[in-house]
Amino acid sequence: MAAIGSPVQRPGSSTQSARSSAVGRRRLVVALLTIVSLALVTVYFRESDGGVLHGFQSTGASILRPFEVGAERVARPFRDAASWFGGLIDAKSENAKLKEQIEALRQQIILTQSAVRENAQLKALLDYLEGPRFPQDYRSVAARVIARAPNQFEQQIVVSAGKNDGISKHDAVVTADGLVGEVTKVANNVAQVTLLTDETSAVSALDISTNAAGIAQHGGRSSSSLTLDRVTKDQIVNRGDVIVTSGFRSGALSSLYPRGIPIGSVTSVGQSDTDLYKQIQLDSFVDFSQLEAVIVLVKRPEAK
């Protein structure tokens, strides 16, 4: 019988003491290992290369070496296989990355080439604007070609300037090389330009060398070729002559185009007994397929 104050042994006390001794042992081991590890680090750092720990390590490494070599030899085929698979995955991802880079560079090259070409055209336009060939009484509106007719039957382009820039219908459109066409529709910020090579276009022109007058218009074998029509047989036109706009003025009537804008050069001259006029083929100075920027000639208000 237990009395108050007398020591009584509880049933779980032996288990509890075993548990606490296990905890103590555990802590002791961990503390010991931590201290040994820290001591190893400290001594290893502080001692020279010829120190005890370095020597121990060197010996240990020598002992381990044959095992490492053996393991390496045994595992080499497996390792090579794993490396091969790893390399394959890396190569795949690298391939995809390189493809992306190539695509990006290709885009960049296209943009650069386009910019270089555009730069050359704009420079030429600038030279033309500042040069003596630029017609008096006109101001220039530079515009970028933003669209082309979807088929070859309509020789038209759309440029990035319109009413807001002062452009109106029938304004002449040129590049540094020569005449391009005329404005046929105008919206607020864009305008449609019908090219000289369109079947509906015609411009009064003259031979700058002989003053032979005619009408330059679409004609010939290809869609971009021009002819100089209505040149009577008594007028003289030679191969290689330069044809420009005549800019005629006859009473209230006047040409839409200012005088002296280059159109093209004569490539062939022919005539037959039955025809009233000479058959003259022109090579346009403007490459209509490469148009990227143009100048719209807007008549100054005081000139109107």
Add this chain to the structure above:
Amino acid sequence: MLDWGKSAALVFVAAILQVSVFSTVTILNGTSDLLLVVIICIALLRGSIAGAVIGFWGGLLVDTANLETLGVTSLLLSVAGYWIGRYGETTGRERTHAPFVSVAVITLLYAVGSLAFRFVLGDPAPARAVLWGTLFQGIALNLILTWPVYALTRIVLPPFYRRERIERIQAIG
């Protein structure tokens, strides 16, 4: 005593394979750590003291073989072994996910601890490259190793409760 010998042998083999084979195989910029996985498995099966001692032994072997500063890997692996041993002793031993959770967590903490140790010792510690460039691949590779290594370790070091049952059956028989 036999268990200690088996554990030490297992760790020895794992350490040799680690330094000569596994550390040279890089998959998706990551490398697996067989030694760490083996130590975790032993710690789960044999408890904190075995985990700490085996971790220390494994670290010492790796540092010796690689001619690294002695004690660094030992300290990290003995702490890792102790923690996982405690986890096994308290809650994790019989849970199926215990080895996988242990490997994932310890791989992460081991990487952070190694970086911290290197930083303290004045060695280059490229935290960004390690934590973002290789850590997740390393965890994934270690998790792949976990199942076969744990199964093998259970064969070599059967869990205590299973061994007791076998002994009881033999005694009855």
